[in-house]
Each structure stands twice: as structure tokens, then as C-alpha cells.
Amino acid sequence: MTIFIIQVLNSLFYAASLFLIAAGLSLIYGVMRIVNLAHGTFYALGAYVSAWAVGTAFGHAGGGGWHLMGQLLLLPIGAIAIAAVGAVIEPTLLRPLYRRPEEYLLLITFGLLMVLEDSMKLIFGGTPLSAGTIMDAMGSIPIGRLLYPTYNLVVMAVGLGAAIGLWWFIYRTRFGVILRATSQDRRMAAALGLNVSRVYIQAFAIGCFMAGLGGAVVVPAQAAVLGMGVDALILAFVVVVVGGLGSLEGAFIGALIVSFVRTAGIQFFPEIELAVLYLIAAAVLLVRPTGLFGRA
Amino acid sequence: MDRRTFLNNIGLTVGGAAAATTMPVIGPSVAQAAVAPKGNIPSTPLKMGHMTFLTGPAAVLGEPSLKGHLLAAEEINAAGGILGKRKIETISADEQAGTDANVKELRRMKLSEKIDLFTGVISSGNTPALGPVAEELSLLTIFVDGCTDFLWDKAVPNPKYTFRITNIQSADGVTCALAAAQTWPKAKKIAHIHPDYSYGRNAFDHFMIAYSKLVPGAQVVSEGWPKLGTTDFTAHITKTISSQPDLIVSSVWGGDYVALYKQALRYGMFKDAKFASTIAFGVAPHAIGKDHPEGAIAGVHSNYYFTFPPGNRWPANKTFVEKYFKRWNEYPNFQSDGAYHTLYMYKTAIEKANRLVGGWPDEEAIISQLEGMYYETAAGYLYIRPDNHQGYKDAVTGFSKNVAEYPFQILDPATMITIPIRNITAPPNWPKPGQGHNDPTATYNWIKETWPQVT
Numbered sequence: 001m002t003i004f005i006i007q008v009l010n011s012l013f014y015a016a017s018l019f020l021i022a023a024g025l026s027l028i029y030g031v032m033r034i035v036n037l038a039h040g041t042f043y044a045l046g047a048y049v050s051a052w053a054v055g056t057a058f059g060h061a062g063g064g065g066w067h068l069m070g071q072l073l074l075l076p077i078g079a080i081a082i083a084a085v086g087a088v089i090e091p092t093l094l095r096p097l098y099r100r101p102e103e104y105l106l107l108i109t110f111g112l113l114m115v116l117e118d119s120m121k122l123i124f125g126g127t128p129l130s131a132g133t134i135m136d137a138m139g140s141i142p143i144g145r146l147l148y149p150t151y152n153l154v155v156m157a158v159g160l161g162a163a164i165g166l167w168w169f170i171y172r173t174r175f176g177v178i179l180r181a182t183s184q185d186r187r188m189a190a191a192l193g194l195n196v197s198r199v200y201i202q203a204f205a206i207g208c209f210m211a212g213l214g215g216a217v218v219v220p221a222q223a224a225v226l227g228m229g230v231d232a233l234i235l236a237f238v239v240v241v242v243g244g245l246g247s248l249e250g251a252f253i254g255a256l257i258v259s260f261v262r263t264a265g266i267q268f269f270p271e272i273e274l275a276v277l278y279l280i281a282a283a284v285l286l287v288r289p290t291g292l293f294g295r296a
Numbered sequence: 297m298d299r300r301t302f303l304n305n306i307g308l309t310v311g312g313a314a315a316a317t318t319m320p321v322i323g324p325s326v327a328q329a330a331v332a333p334k335g336n337i338p339s340t341p342l343k344m345g346h347m348t349f350l351t352g353p354a355a356v357l358g359e360p361s362l363k364g365h366l367l368a369a370e371e372i373n374a375a376g377g378i379l380g381k382r383k384i385e386t387i388s389a390d391e392q393a394g395t396d397a398n399v400k401e402l403r404r405m406k407l408s409e410k411i412d413l414f415t416g417v418i419s420s421g422n423t424p425a426l427g428p429v430a431e432e433l434s435l436l437t438i439f440v441d442g443c444t445d446f447l448w449d450k451a452v453p454n455p456k457y458t459f460r461i462t463n464i465q466s467a468d469g470v471t472c473a474l475a476a477a478q479t480w481p482k483a484k485k486i487a488h489i490h491p492d493y494s495y496g497r498n499a500f501d502h503f504m505i506a507y508s509k510l511v512p513g514a515q516v517v518s519e520g521w522p523k524l525g526t527t528d529f530t531a532h533i534t535k536t537i538s539s540q541p542d543l544i545v546s547s548v549w550g551g552d553y554v555a556l557y558k559q560a561l562r563y564g565m566f567k568d569a570k571f572a573s574t575i576a577f578g579v580a581p582h583a584i585g586k587d588h589p590e591g592a593i594a595g596v597h598s599n600y601y602f603t604f605p606p607g608n609r610w611p612a613n614k615t616f617v618e619k620y621f622k623r624w625n626e627y628p629n630f631q632s633d634g635a636y637h638t639l640y641m642y643k644t645a646i647e648k649a650n651r652l653v654g655g656w657p658d659e660e661a662i663i664s665q666l667e668g669m670y671y672e673t674a675a676g677y678l679y680i681r682p683d684n685h686q687g688y689k690d691a692v693t694g695f696s697k698n699v700a701e702y703p704f705q706i707l708d709p710a711t712m713i714t715i716p717i718r719n720i721t722a723p724p725n726w727p728k729p730g731q732g733h734n735d736p737t738a739t740y741n742w743i744k745e746t747w748p749q750v751t
Contacts, residue, residue, distance in 0.1 A: 003538040010530040017528070117351055126355040127583045128554040135562055136587075146537060149562035152530075222527045223558055225551030227352030227392070231525045266531040270519040274492050 002144030015259035016159025020214030022239035024207035030246030038112040040233025046215030047224040050078030051129035082212025090204040134220040244294025333379040335654030345405040353551030364632030368639035420444035424451035445737035466739035469502025477510035487518035487541035499547035598691035599630035600675035616674035
């Protein structure tokens, strides 16, 4: 039973980080029809920036409550930084290519992935960066005879909070209406006097913010390592394939499905852990080619 | 046969360093007096291709390889080059590009860059693809790692141009098993976490075949096979703990391992079970924090850790570590040692061949000198077996410990475990897989058939 509870918590933790990555990917695609191959790398960059900020400001020693609060408050720096990066990249790198076939956008975001991966190594070095002091300061909760890291609950809360916030933002605010209108028909939105360029920058920056936030909240638990973005990108694609590209609900449900199936695979069928995620994606594609919540 | 006799027969020794503390300090070995080269030596530079992981989670293992290579090249160039004339120019390539791209890069290096030597390579997924191509191109190749048994068992069964420096992979699982059986002989319930590709599979197989010879009744209670490059290990950790193992064995490496141990700490995975890894401390030493559990068997791919052999007993190590630290401001790992001495062995082979034939020796002459070479490396003597071109040196592993001198956790030189390599690897001409048996490797079959069972 204890194991069951912890594995459920593990799955929710994993789902939270998957959702943060996949939601941004999905949002950007939904509004702008860009498959952003550099999205996983934004996630990694968020992790590096936050780990660097926490490490620089607080060193690697532990500390008291204020110390911990300060570190937690510093974490979102990664997300903000990546949103800023996104706001610069969209008008300079992507916008000139909107009139070209979409292969150009695939190529340029892939190129961006390569450049950013190398830049991270250049700036932060090859050694993994950790913000583990936060994990250590928050300790663990005993569950039965086992331990569960308290911080992981924070990650789940952030994941859930981000999902609710994003939903409210898209479906309950004026900006959300503009966003959805632009996503449905860009030309019509422009004809009605909306500033589509500005909506694009904002949408791209929000998508990047989500990726950066994913990296920022995960880094105390896992450490920032080179290459983590590429792995994250692949997983995010599995999530959006299952949930449906461009759908917020899809990203949410997709992240939960992928995460729980992966955990079940690890627990019961360790030999096929690698295959199990792709099996789900393949099964969904066969039954519903647009994903569970996807639009045709 | 009992376990103690068995381990004595194998020749496993613990903490050779303790006795050495009273020995006089010996100065670094004096370099051999340079002999003037025979014949005409061209002054064109020697081109070398060095491929290793420069990006991705494996970079923390791979960058030190390039650093070791460059250090040796700079030293050789500063002394005038090989045979006093030919300086080394290095082209590096990122192994992270993937196996197919790596094979293309190897061809490009040979055909358009005209390299004289290809070296480096870490992944066991890559050497079996690169080896046959190097043979086809007649390109002298000394792999630093990528140490799968499969390379010589199947992919390149009769190597001519390809060599490899670091210990063969089967030795890694076996070394870990012997160290664990020596240290915790009562551990019967074993949980495994290995990366799901050839290295992890190999470590699992060889650990279990050797361990079950030594510890009757040993059984696998849990298996985890995370993908290479995984950063979330929480589900694997919970599963491992849930099986209530006596001993957890892992071959997760590089940045993946740093993520694994940090998560495992918070779940209390190291509290109730012992931990043995084949390669935990294979990364650049400073990547392991002081929060890593002490007293774990933290392997170094059974090759080399910079604190051992201690400098007073083996000056070659002291000299190497000092030079490396001076150049890079960090400590070397086993890849640094492998890459550095690869170049020096190549240089030595050329000098010997020059003395025999004069002028710049051709590939055949260099190969003949590399085959059977004995060389004093930082890790100890390294022997290149002529039949399979594989480097053999005594296998080592050790226990993690925090000491004041280093800002990271180290392997304690006083308790390092050393095992003569001939006692844990199949001898020359032992049947390879497919020749009368279908076991994973020749060594696996050799252990299964010839090792006594401890009762």
C-alpha cells in the first residue's frame, strides 16, 4: 500500500513536469502552428538558469527558513528569463519565416536547439548544476516505513496551479479570447483590428515561460544536466501526440496518462520500459489520429 | 570451496596503500633519454581524430577524454613532436551526434581530413559500428573506451588496425561482484538499476554470473531499466526500495548517475540497503558532491581513479595527476588516463618501429609494436594482447569517502580493491559466443564453466 501511494505520488510529480513542458509546446502550436523543436532546450535552459541563480546567491550550504524562502523565490527566475528569451526570438528569428513553408520553421527551431545546447555547455560547463539545497532544506515526509521528499509536493502544486491558471487565462480573460480567435483564424483576427504580431510574441513568450518554469521547478529534484532538453522534448511530443497537439486539456490528460503508464511499466514490466511510452502513442494514433483532444 | 579461499585464489587485494605509507618517496620516473631518430622524417603534422561526448549527459565523462588527449599532444608537441619532427594536430568530434553520424564522421576524417590516427569513443553502442569501418578504411584506431566485449567477440573478431585501451566491459560487472561479495557476503537479495542498452545489460549479466558463484542463493528481487539520458528516477527508486533488497547494483553513469543518486538520497534508498556501482565515480571527479553516500562501492569502470595507486608508490600517477591539474584545474578521470596514455603508447610504438626500420614507419610496423606492448600508465601496467588488440590492466574499484583535502567525494585509496585482470577475463582463444555456446560473452561462458561454486 505504501509503495502504491508513493508510486502514485511519483506519477503525479512526473506528470506535473511533463505537463509544464507539453502545455507550452501545445500552446505555441495551437496559436502559431509552429512545432518548436527547441522547446525542450528552453526547459533545460530554465533549469540551468534557476540552478545557477540559487547556487550563486545562496551557495551550496543549507540554512534556516528565510534561507529556504529566498531560494524558493529565486527559482522562478529561470521561467522569467526563458520568457524573455522567447520574446526576443519570436520577432527576430521566427517571424521572417512565417511566409515560407513550415519546414523552414522546423529547421530554424532545430538549429536553435543545437545553438542553445552548445551555449549552455559554454556558459554553465559540463558538470551538472544542482539546486538540491532546497530539497534538503524541505526534508522528507514519512509515508509508512518510507520517505517522500516534501519538495516534490511543491512541484505537483505548481503543475496544478499552472494548469488552472492557464485554463483561466485562455477561457476566462479578454486576452484568452484574442488568443483563441487568432488561433482559429489569423487573417480574420487581423482584419478585425487585432495586433497579431503582438499576440504572437505574447503566446510564444508564455509558451517559453511554461517550459522555463518546468525546468525551474524540477531542478532542485533532479539537477540540470546537459542533454536533458532533448529527452524532455521527446517526452513532450509523446504527451501531445496522446493528448492532441494544440489542446490544453490534451496536454493535461496526456501528461497524466504518459506518467502513470510509465510508472506502471517500471513497476511491473521493467524490461519494456523503453517501449511502453511509444506503444501508448502508437495505440492512440491508430484509434484517434489527432490525439484524444485534438482537432482534425 | 569457501569464499575466502576463492577470493584469495582470484588475487583480490584490499588497500595496498596502507602498507605503502612507510615507503620512501620515489621521484617521478626519469624520461628515457631521447634517441636520435633513424632515417628521414617528414615534418608534416600528424593529424588525429578524437571523438568523444562533448555535449549531452555523457559530456561529464567525455570531456576529460579530450582533455587527456590534448594534454598529451601539447606535451609531445612542446618536445618537438613525434620523432622530433611531426607535431600533432587534433580534430575533435562530438559522439553525441549518434551512431550513424559518427560512422560518417569517421569516414570524413579519414577520406577528406586524411587523419593518421583515430582515437577516443566512449559508448559501447558506437565502437562495434566504428570498428569495422576503421578496418575497412585501413585506419589505425585506438579506442579509449566503448569497451563492450562484443567488439572483439563479434564485430571485429580479427582486428588488424583497431585497438582499445580501457578494460574490457565484462571485467566491470565481475569486479563489482567480487568487491561486493568480499564486502557484504550476506547480501542475497539483489536489486538492479541499469541503463537499457548494451552496457547496462552487460553489467547485469556479468555481475550476476560472478556474484552467484560466490554467494550461493543470490537472487534478483528487482530490475529497473531506465533509458540512457533519463533524469527522473523516482519510480525506479521506489520500486527498488519496495523489493527490500540487501544490495542495490547499478551501472547508471555520467549525468544520469548524478541525477539518480541525488533523488535516491531523498527517498532514503541508501539507508537500508548496501550500494554497489560499476561506474558511479567514472565521471569527472568534481561532479560527485559530498552528499553522495559514503562507504558505497563506487566503481570507476574497473579502470582508474586519480587517488590510486598513491603517488609515493606509483610515481607515474602522481606526475600525471599533477600535470593534468596544472593544465585543466581539475582532476582526471579514467577517460583522461586512457586518452593521455593512448597517445604516448602510439608515440612509443612509432619510436620503436623507427629504430627497427628507419624513416617514418608504416602502419604495419606501428601495429607490430603496439601488439604485445607493456606500458607504464598512471593506473599501472597496461598490456595490449596481440590476439584481440585489447588493453588489459588490473581491475580496480573502491569505496566512497569524504576527506578534507578535496571539495568533492573521492574513492578512499586506503581501501581500494585491486584484482589481477587475468583472473577475471577469458584467456586468449576461449570460444566466443556462437562457437559452441550462446552466452553473452566469452568471459561469461568462461566464468560459468570454470569458476568453482562457493558452498
